[in-house]
Amino acid sequence: xxxxxxxxxxxxxxxxxxxxxxxxxxxxxxxxxxxxxxxxxxxxxxxxxxxxxxxxxxxxxxxxxxxxxxxxxxxxxxxxxxxxxxxxxxxxxxxxxxxxxxxxxxxxxxxxxxxxxxxxxxxxxxxxxxxxxxxxxxxxxxxxxxxxxxxxxxxxxxxxxxxxxxxxxxxxxxxxxxxxxxxxxxxxxxxxxxxxxxxxxxxxxxxxxxxxxxxxxxxxxxxxxxxxxxxxxxxxxxxxxxxxxxxxxxxxxxxxxxxxxxxxxxxxxxxxxxxxxxxxxxxxxxxxxxxxxxxxxxxxxxxxxxxxxxxxxxxxxxxxxxxxxxxxxxxxxxxxxxxxxxxxxxxxxxxxxxxxxxxxxxxxxxxxxxxxxxxxxxxxxxxxxxxxxxxxxxxxxxxxxxxxxxxxxxxxxxxxxxxxxxxxxxxxxxxxxxxxxxxxxxxxxxxxxxxxxxxxxxxxxxxxxxxxxxxxxxxxxxxxxxxxxxxxxxxxxxxxxxxxxxxxxxxxxxxxxxxxxxxxx
Numbered sequence: 001x002x003x004x005x006x007x008x009x010x011x012x013x014x015x016x017x018x019x020x021x022x023x024x025x026x027x028x029x030x031x032x033x034x035x036x037x038x039x040x041x042x043x044x045x046x047x048x049x050x051x052x053x054x055x056x057x058x059x060x061x062x063x064x065x066x067x068x069x070x071x072x073x074x075x076x077x078x079x080x081x082x083x084x085x086x087x088x089x090x091x092x093x094x095x096x097x098x099x100x101x102x103x104x105x106x107x108x109x110x111x112x113x114x115x116x117x118x119x120x121x122x123x124x125x126x127x128x129x130x131x132x133x134x135x136x137x138x139x140x141x142x143x144x145x146x147x148x149x150x151x152x153x154x155x156x157x158x159x160x161x162x163x164x165x166x167x168x169x170x171x172x173x174x175x176x177x178x179x180x181x182x183x184x185x186x187x188x189x190x191x192x193x194x195x196x197x198x199x200x201x202x203x204x205x206x207x208x209x210x211x212x213x214x215x216x217x218x219x220x221x222x223x224x225x226x227x228x229x230x231x232x233x234x235x236x237x238x239x240x241x242x243x244x245x246x247x248x249x250x251x252x253x254x255x256x257x258x259x260x261x262x263x264x265x266x267x268x269x270x271x272x273x274x275x276x277x278x279x280x281x282x283x284x285x286x287x288x289x290x291x292x293x294x295x296x297x298x299x300x301x302x303x304x305x306x307x308x309x310x311x312x313x314x315x316x317x318x319x320x321x322x323x324x325x326x327x328x329x330x331x332x333x334x335x336x337x338x339x340x341x342x343x344x345x346x347x348x349x350x351x352x353x354x355x356x357x358x359x360x361x362x363x364x365x366x367x368x369x370x371x372x373x374x375x376x377x378x379x380x381x382x383x384x385x386x387x388x389x390x391x392x393x394x395x396x397x398x399x400x401x402x403x404x405x406x407x408x409x410x411x412x413x414x415x416x417x418x419x420x421x422x423x424x425x426x427x428x429x430x431x432x433x434x435x436x437x438x439x440x441x442x443x444x445x446x447x448x449x450x451x452x453x454x455x456x457x458x459x460x461x462x463x464x465x466x467x468x469x470x471x472x473x474x475x476x477x478x479x480x481x482x483x484x485x486x487x488x489x490x491x492x493x494x495x496x497x498x499x500x501x502x503x504x505x506x507x508x509x510x511x512x513x514x515x516x517x518x519x520x521x
Contacts (some may be wrong), residue, residue, distance in 0.1 A: 003041035006031070007508060011406060013054055016266050020050075026063050028053050028070065032124075038191060061085055111508050121224055166260045168277075168316075171352075173254040174218075174236035177204065177243040182230050193231040194224060201233040204247060214238055235414065253377060257313040267312045271446075277316040278446035319446075330479045334469055337462045340521045341397040349501070349516040354386040357502070368430075369512075375503075376510040385504030392518055393498035395464040399517040400503055403456045407509035411461050414499030416486060419445065419460050421450040432478050434468060437486035448477045464521070465489045 010017050023029050029050050031040040042050070049070060056066045061081070065282045069078045092438035127336035201219065205208070209218050216236060236254070258277060260267045271279050351373040358367050363378040364384050377384040378417060391411055402409055408421045415437035432448035435441075451457045451472060462469040466489075467481035488495045501518050505511035 003043055004047060006040050009047065009050065010053070013050060015054065016268060023050070023053055026494055027067055028063065060089070065154065070299045107520065118206050124137050165269060166258050169255050169257050169259050171257060174252050175239045176252045177235045177237045177247045179247050180230065180232045194221070197231040197233045201235060205235065210237065213241065220421050256316050258316050259311045259313045261311055265312065267314045270312050270317055276319055278319050279444055280315045280317040320434055330476070333479065334476065337464060337469060341519050344519040344521050346517050349388050349518065351513060351516065353387065353389045357385045357387055357518055372512055372514050374510060374512045375505060378504055378508055383411060383504055383506035385502040387502045388502040389520070391498050392520055393496065395521040396460040397519040397521060398463070398501055400459045400513065401515040402459065402503060402511055403454060403511045404451065404505055405510045406453055407507040408505050409451055409459070409511055410504040412457060413501045414497045416463055416468070418468065420459065420472065432470065436483050436485055438488060439483065445478055486491055
């Protein structure tokens with residue numbers, strides 16, 4: 001029997017570790033831990049169960065009903081559940097057809113009244129208002145009479161679907177009391193970190209009488225979805241409120257979020273697939289927003305969790321759309337970078353001379369297959385880098401030919417890291433991230449695209465005093481100027497940035513480098 005890790009299962013089935021955790025909490029699958037191994041793993045039986053769960057979820061079978069189907073050998077039970085879902089789907093189809101028919105009638109009447117020129121006043125014309133009120137009486141393009149009761153039923157049916165829809169919400173700036181609870185057990189005790197953090201947060205809310213001090217209080221939770229060993233709570237508070245240890249007082253800048261109330265809906269995957277939004281990893285906490293947190297109102301229920309519900313939230317920003325003028329400016333800037341780079345002397349890096357940057361407690365493996373250099377980082381939460389023996393100063397051009405087997409390629413110098421992602425999590429797939437240590441901020445650009453798995457890519461990174469440009473296989477992936485180190489150059493003429501050039505990876509994966517060349521411009 002071959003045991004498979006969370007990361008492997010997540011990648012194979014295309015679902016996030018957070019979703020796997022939810023399926024475990026719902027009793028659909030179960031994981032185990034190998035002796036001396038800190039990560040959860042799944043055996044063949046649970047892999048098979050997960051495959052069935054994924055198929056049934058794609059068929060819109062609710063999680064609770066999936067549990068009944070998987071745990072009940074009686075075929076009649078499964079048939080009844082499937083028939084009930086077929087009936088619900090038919091109701092949804094009928095509801096949508098009803099609304100579609102009514103809209104078609106409405107459009108036809110407006111076209112009839114405004115055939116020459118569009119006049120929005122037609123929407124308030126008496127005859128159109130009467131038409132809207134009497135849709136149930138009109139038969140044009142309708143197979144059967146759609147009564148007002150049917151329309152009301154259709155509306156109610158569609159409202160039932162609304163809970164599965166993603167909403168775009170804005171969180172305003174706020175002062176926050178924050179706490180992190182880390183379960184340092186080996187292995188961590190499942191669920192302990194979240195439970196302890198929520199217990200401390202509840203006590204803080206009660207001790208400070210926060211509902212009276214701030215009636216619009218909001219509570220957010222987020223943490224480590226892989227081993228449950230870490231959980232954070234953020235609570236917005238009055239600006240002048242002192243917070244006791246172990247809480248910290250922090251400022252949150254606010255921003256846009258994609259939100260969905262369905263617990264088994266992967267809102268991060270929705271953002272990944274969106275053409276209009278991208279994941280903004282730099283913005284702050286995502287995770288869950290609690291409503292009626294910790295049953296603070298004392299509702300009459302024996303199950304506090306039933307009295308509290310959550311929104312799953314992902315920080316987002318709108319995908320930038322470049323104008324023709326911006327594209328021309330980017331092209332000119334890149335031409336200037338190419339020209340300036342050509343005036344320098346390229347330094348071919350001897351791969352065998354690169355050293356490994358190690359961190360205590362992590363497992364690295366460095367090999368030299370066929371003249372290449374290969375680094376494996378056996379840890380889900382840390383990165384490892386191979387560094388050049390000498391330092392370089394900005395501005396410079398880094399040229400790398402490299403590949404990753406399943407995760408990221410890190411390229412950088414000094415305080416700047418460019419991360420091209422071929423990630424195992426759908427929510428982080430094909431991201432381009434830039435980590436600027438000048439202000440310890442991560443900038444993410446989902447639509448820039450990452451790198452394919454198991455295939456060499458030619459990557460060029462321009463780290464300039466005016467900004468950063470990235471090309472992959474000759475294609476421009478990113479050009480940006482809004483970085484803290486750029487602002488330092490602007491306000492401090494003598495500001496310098498230098499360091500060793502590095503290539504690395506993370507998340508238990510391997511990066512292989514065939515060529516590395518650096519040019520100071």
